[in-house]
Amino acid sequence: MVRSHRFNRFNQLWPFYLLAAPGILYFLIFHYIPMSGLVLAFKDYSPFIGMIKSPWVGFEHFQQFFSTDNFYVLLRNTLMISLLSLVVYFPFTILLSIMLNEIRLKMFKRISQTIVYLPHFLSWVVIYGITISFFGPSGVINHYLEQWFDTSALFLVSNDWFRPLIIFQSIWKDAGWGTIIFLAALAGINPELYEAAKVDGANRFHNIWHITLPGIKSTIVILLLLRLGSSLDSNFMQIFLMTNSLNLDVSNVFDLFVYHTGLQQFNYSFAITVGMFKSVVSLILVLGANYLAKLMGEDGIL
Amino acid sequence: MQIKKNLAQVVTASVLMTTVLAGCSGNGNSSAGETASPTNAANGQQTAAPSVEPTTIKAMTITFGDPPSADNNQAKADLEKRGNVKLDLTFVPSEAYGDKLAVAVSANDYDLLLIDSGKDNKYTNLVKMGAFHDLTDYIAGTKNISQIEDAVWNNTSVQGKIYGIPRPRGLYGGGEASVIIRKDWLDKYDLEVPKTIDELTNALQVFKDNDPAGGGNTVPLTVYGVDGVSGPGPFGSVFPMLFAFGVPHIWALDDSGQPVRDFQTTEYKNYLDWLKDTWSKGLIDKDAPVLKNQQQARNKFQAGVAGAFVTNVGDISETSLEKMKQVDPNAEIAVIDVLEGREGQKGVALIGGYYGIWAIPSSVPKEKVQKIIDFLDFTSAEENIAFSKAGVIGVHASDFKDGLPVQTEDQKKLFDLEKPSAFVLQNRVDPYIYANSKVPEILEVQKASLDVIAGYGIPNPFLSYSSATAAKNPDTYKKMSAAMTQYVLGETTWEAVQKEIDAWTAGDGAVIAKELLEEYNADQQ
Numbered sequence: 094m095v096r097s098h099r100f101n102r103f104n105q106l107w108p109f110y111l112l113a114a115p116g117i118l119y120f121l122i123f124h125y126i127p128m129s130g131l132v133l134a135f136k137d138y139s140p141f142i143g144m145i146k147s148p149w150v151g152f153e154h155f156q157q158f159f160s161t162d163n164f165y166v167l168l169r170n171t172l173m174i175s176l177l178s179l180v181v182y183f184p185f186t187i188l189l190s191i192m193l194n195e196i197r198l199k200m201f202k203r204i205s206q207t208i209v210y211l212p213h214f215l216s217w218v219v220i221y222g223i224t225i226s227f228f229g230p231s232g233v234i235n236h237y238l239e240q241w242f243d244t245s246a247l248f249l250v251s252n253d254w255f256r257p258l259i260i261f262q263s264i265w266k267d268a269g270w271g272t273i274i275f276l277a278a279l280a281g282i283n284p285e286l287y288e289a290a291k292v293d294g295a296n297r298f299h300n301i302w303h304i305t306l307p308g309i310k311s312t313i314v315i316l317l318l319l320r321l322g323s324s325l326d327s328n329f330m331q332i333f334l335m336t337n338s339l340n341l342d343v344s345n346v347f348d349l350f351v352y353h354t355g356l357q358q359f360n361y362s363f364a365i366t367v368g369m370f371k372s373v374v375s376l377i378l379v380l381g382a383n384y385l386a387k388l389m390g391e392d393g394i395l
Numbered sequence: 396m397q398i399k400k401n402l403a404q405v406v407t408a409s410v411l412m413t414t415v416l417a418g419c420s421g422n423g424n425s426s427a428g429e430t431a432s433p434t435n436a437a438n439g440q441q442t443a444a445p446s447v448e449p450t451t452i453k454a455m456t457i458t459f460g461d462p463p464s465a466d467n468n469q470a471k472a473d474l475e476k477r478g479n480v481k482l483d484l485t486f487v488p489s490e491a492y493g494d495k496l497a498v499a500v501s502a503n504d505y506d507l508l509l510i511d512s513g514k515d516n517k518y519t520n521l522v523k524m525g526a527f528h529d530l531t532d533y534i535a536g537t538k539n540i541s542q543i544e545d546a547v548w549n550n551t552s553v554q555g556k557i558y559g560i561p562r563p564r565g566l567y568g569g570g571e572a573s574v575i576i577r578k579d580w581l582d583k584y585d586l587e588v589p590k591t592i593d594e595l596t597n598a599l600q601v602f603k604d605n606d607p608a609g610g611g612n613t614v615p616l617t618v619y620g621v622d623g624v625s626g627p628g629p630f631g632s633v634f635p636m637l638f639a640f641g642v643p644h645i646w647a648l649d650d651s652g653q654p655v656r657d658f659q660t661t662e663y664k665n666y667l668d669w670l671k672d673t674w675s676k677g678l679i680d681k682d683a684p685v686l687k688n689q690q691q692a693r694n695k696f697q698a699g700v701a702g703a704f705v706t707n708v709g710d711i712s713e714t715s716l717e718k719m720k721q722v723d724p725n726a727e728i729a730v731i732d733v734l735e736g737r738e739g740q741k742g743v744a745l746i747g748g749y750y751g752i753w754a755i756p757s758s759v760p761k762e763k764v765q766k767i768i769d770f771l772d773f774t775s776a777e778e779n780i781a782f783s784k785a786g787v788i789g790v791h792a793s794d795f796k797d798g799l800p801v802q803t804e805d806q807k808k809l810f811d812l813e814k815p816s817a818f819v820l821q822n823r824v825d826p827y828i829y830a831n832s833k834v835p836e837i838l839e840v841q842k843a844s845l846d847v848i849a850g851y852g853i854p855n856p857f858l859s860y861s862s863a864t865a866a867k868n869p870d871t872y873k874k875m876s877a878a879m880t881q882y883v884l885g886e887t888t889w890e891a892v893q894k895e896i897d898a899w900t901a902g903d904g905a906v907i908a909k910e911l912l913e914e915y916n917a918d919q920q
Contacts, residue, residue: 139524139525139526140501140503140524140526141524141525141526141757141758142524142525157867161868161870162870163870163873225682225685229682229685230681230682230684230685231681231682249684249685250684250685250884251886336622337620337622337684337685337687338620338621338622338623338629338684338873338876338877338880339620339684339877339880339881339884341623341873341874341876341877342877345870345873350869350870353624353869353870354867354869356494356497357493357494357497357517357624357869358516358517358520358866358867358869359497359500359501359517359520359521359524360520360867361501
């Protein structure tokens with residue numbers, strides 16, 4: 094009975110399976126199958142001998158990684174940047190989307206939206222170039238600081254300014270892009286609610302607080318969970334360009350370390366080890382946060 | 396009915412998607428077809444020319460500035476014809492070379508790779524992983540390559556075997572041999588070409604005070620910030636200054652035969668103090684900490700804003716001068732061959748005598764290895780010296796006389812565009828390789844300067860050895876590098892730097908020194 098029931102369901106739903114097939118195949122081929130490469134974290138991999146013949150070394154790479162002098166510095170720097178981006182960049186995108194949503198003039202709304210999206214399509218190298226010309230030691234800002242106040246600010250060449258600048262760059266480049274999902278969620282809120290609130294005498298701020306925000310709450314929670322999953326990743330391109338020996342104390346992150354040790358020195362296994370560590374920690378973070386979200390009565394992602 | 400209609404929509408959508416996907420793979424096929432076609436064309440040519448089918452060599456090499464023009468390059472065609480090869484060269488800009496190489500090495504799709512950093516931990520590591528063919532037996536049979544000096548072979552071989560062919564260069568100075576300085580600026584303020592570090596500092600101060608570039612843009616001396624991976628130190632492109640303070644060439648052995656690293660000496664502190672002083676006076680490029688390589692420093696010099704920078708005589712050639720004259724028609728360059736210290740110390744780095752190693756990945760079939768070696772041997776033959784300097788006679792030059800090409804303006808333009816020397820993958824042994832000028836007067840200055848520096852080589856006893864510990868800890872110099880930079884910028888005290896140096900000496904440094912000394916001693920016996 095059960096079998097035939099299942100078969101019936103498949104018979105009915107096969108077009109949907111067909112629709113899902115490309116996505117499922119994509120994840121299988123590009124995400125699940127490559128995971129088998131994780132065994133290399135326990136081997137001393139050489140691309141010239143091949144995956145199978147490379148010798149096993151057990152937990153040696155993990156041991157080496159955790160005993161690196163810099164381990165805590167790397168962990169701290171990576172988490173700090175993610176945390177800052179979580180508490181500054183992420184709320185900023187929500188704020189921006191609500192602001193865009195409140196614009197009543199259609200034309201003006203469209204133009205502003207396009208303008209805030211645009212920087213997303215610039216490459217990080219270009220953004221770094223712009224940053225240098227404005228914030229560099231001989232950039233525009235320092236030029237005027239020197240001329241008017243006879244002082245200079247070490248934007249790019251000190252530990253203090255590194256994190257603010259990184260967050261500022263992210264906001265400038267990607268905040269507009271980050272609003273897309275929120276705007277979609279905002280469009281889904283039933284307009285009748287606003288009309289009803291209007292009848293009850295609510296002003297715009299009441300509307301935002303009591304209708305708009307609760308309306309996109311579940312979207313916020315889901316995006317927050319997804320962001321947590323990548324809290325040990327840094328934007329390699331951005332950090333790689335912005336790092337120099339004067340801000341090294343705060344700019345040295347896992348991704349940079351992997352680049353120097355793994356890629357430049359050809360220690361592939363070591364790089365995979367660090368990658369695996371990051372994935373495991375991220376998985377724990379996401380599952381933990383998901384559990385908390387469910388405790389608070391949200392849908393979560395699982 | 397409604398369900399059927401929905402179904403039809405779903406099915407249409409999925410069919411459409413599959414066609415789109417098929418379209419993608421279809422494109423893939425057709426592009427594969429395109430790449431295949433040149434080989435067919437080559438086969439077609441074979442019937443016309445009765446000789447052996449030309450070998451296709453896919454190689455990756457470094458380029459400083461623009462690569463040679465790709466379409467219908469007559470220099471390339473000529474060399475291919477004479478060498479009976481088909482060259483598939485990838486020219487990668489120097490700024491990105493390291494990263495591209497790391498990918499290319501493991502991708503196994505090149506026949507020949509230029510390892511630009513030479514023999515270092517990375518190279519040794521790759522050799523031990525079995526990345527390259529052992530070429531020892533092939534070299535013996537070559538006519539030209541085998542003329543490379545034994546010292547150079549020793550500097551590049553791993554465990555006594557040759558895994559790559561070094562591109563011979565001078566043994567002295569390399570890319571950071573001498574300070575070059577704006578002669579026209581010196582003349583403007585009635586200054587002689589500086590000989591000592593104090594005269595240089597003075598000249599830089601005069602540049603700073605008078606601002607010859609205008610608008611407060613003058614950068615008296617430009618250097619670049621090092622990332623602290625290959626070694627510490629705030630800046631790169633500073634060898635002449637280091638040697639003027641008597642700092643050893645990276646490593647030295649003290650009287651009792653114990654290894655000493657450059658920054659462990661008091662001379663190094665004197666050097667840092669000089670940097671600190673010049674930095675506080677604004678004589679060093681403010682942008683230096685954010686410049687990432689020598690090319691960026693060179694760009695500043697060629698853009699006419701910098702007064703001096705460290706390079707070799709290759710940069711005083713007319714090509715470089717022409718760029719500068721576009722900004723300032725009076726631009727002139729002088730070379731300070733060897734900068735002298737307060738107590739007469741001076742020197743240039745005695746280096747490996749090569750720049751870059753050609754390695755053949757082990758994925759290349761054995762029969763092809765011989766062909767590739769033959770081609771490299773062919774490019775380093777006598778006949779190709781003229782080719783690299785004058786190109787094809789009748790196309791890039793009308794004659795080649797006394798080591799210089801005779802060219803019309805048009806021929807010169809074509810030569811600069813097609814860059815024949817870029818295709819001469821392996822050059823002939825030539826101590827004057829950096830004397831690249833075609834103007835007799837400049838060429839003479841270049842050669843004279845190279846002759847002078849050849850008298851002041853400072854050896855590094857551990858030049859050709861590598862430490863496994865250093866390879867595993869790319870961050871080993873980072874903290875020290877940061878402290879030194881902060882010290883020079885006046886943000887921290889000497890104690891902070893000393894603390895980092897002491898920490899290194901007691902930790903990683905002790906192991907690294909021991910590993911290097913062991914290798915050194917093993918070779919001395």
